[in-house]
Amino acid sequence: MCQSIPADKFTVPAMNESGGVTTMPVPGRRCPCCLERGDTVWVIPGKCCPVCGTPVN
Template sequence: MACSHVHCSHHQEHLINHCSRPAAGHASPLVDTSGTAPGKRCPTCQSKGTEVWVLPGRDCPYCGTYVA
């Protein structure tokens, strides 16, 4: 949210906040509402019985396996 603070030229004790807020009812393009997470389970950790989720194209933080 972008906010700006405007000071009154005559009285500096008056502070007016002008904040732009998204319109209600509109979907944000930054929020994935598909109901699924973008991660994949690490196959090495999964074979050991541990559930670790990794973003595709990254290494698993626990075992270092690359997850495509």
């Protein structure tokens, strides 16, 4: 594990104007519960972690 995450952002698939799917950076937080297990799970603040269901604010 020598992975570094430089910014508090991640990318999600999103529709662009021409109808294709692109990725765009969105602000997010890493789920603290999953982080303890060694998993990096990005959660949009105010949503719940899709893996463990922990609310992330």
